[in-house]
Amino acid sequence: MRVVKTIEELRSFIQDYKRNGETVGLVPTMGYLHEGHMSLVDQAKSYSTKVVMSIFVNPLQFGPNEDFERYPRNLEQDQAMAEERGVDILFTPEVSEMYPQKPKTTVRVTEVTDRLCGASRPGHFDGVGTVVSKLFNLVQPDYAFFGQKDAQQVAVIQQMVNDLNFPVKIVPCPIVREKDGLAMSSRNVYLSEEERGQALILNQALKEAEEAYHAGKSLAEVKNGMISLISSQPLAEIDYVEILSYPGLEPLDQWDGRAVLMALAVKFGNTRLIDNKIILES
Ligand code: AMP
Helix, strand or coil: EEECCCCHHHHHHHHHHHHCCEEEEEEEECCCHHHHHHHHHHHHHCCEEEEEECCCHHEEEEHCCCCCCCCCHHHHHHHHHHHHHHCCCEEECHHHHHCCCCCCCHHHHHCCCCHHHHHHCHHHHHHHHHHHHHHHHHHCCEEEEHHHHHHHHHHHHHHHHHHHHHHCEEEEEEEECCCCCCCCCCHHHHHHHHHHHHHHHHHHHHHHHHHHHHCCHHHHHHHHHHHHHCCCCCCCEEEEEEEEEECCCCCCCCCCCCEEEEEEEEECCCCCEEEEEEECCC
């Protein structure tokens, strides 16, 4: 595995790949790797002959009062995990390499960003769209792999790729969970033991919502059921609980035969967790 810190070096390796007819899969991450990230690498290996993983905690996608500074980082451990899993290039640029100055050009995706995390975190998806565009230009991947854990991110990136004609196929990958159901996240390390215990309510609420849906409950009943179950945990502070059409992310008053995304964001102490479930069949 090659660990690459500069754009110049990255471009030169990518040129060699292209000359040799390799297909390239990109796995963008912010590091502090876990099995969720690794599942994207496994997918990438099954699609392409070379896998490039980026690790970059992108300041552009954090709000002023968010956790950019304290976001967990452990490059040494990440490097070992990536190498063991068969990543070919690990791109780990410094902020000054990606943004030698504050960019005057950014990418803004509208409408799909109006709700959910787009509404709670103003500017977040502009930061995501901008950094992912840069990575697409640098790595020129044939495929790029994104987790459904960040379902809105997948929708935003797919919209951006459609609108701007990036020659890349986006591959959404399923959510990987801990044995007890908590969706894996680098931010889970922030949780105290008590918070982590109560956070199990998120997956439980989504499971019960799916059951209620299949049992014929109305959309309002399902949504209220999730809200009251999550609120039963004293440390849980709901940011949003929403049920939207999928993949369009349009608001729904009732089930209308389209696939739906049940999505939630809940704070436990200072830690904001997100989770979701997609129900495809009507
Ligand atoms: P992050 O490092 O948190 O920005 O995540 C990098 C990529 O890994 C994104 O595409 C995430 O959606 C994906 N990812 C993070 N956690 C999980 C998970 N538990 N299951 C599947 N994919 C994940």
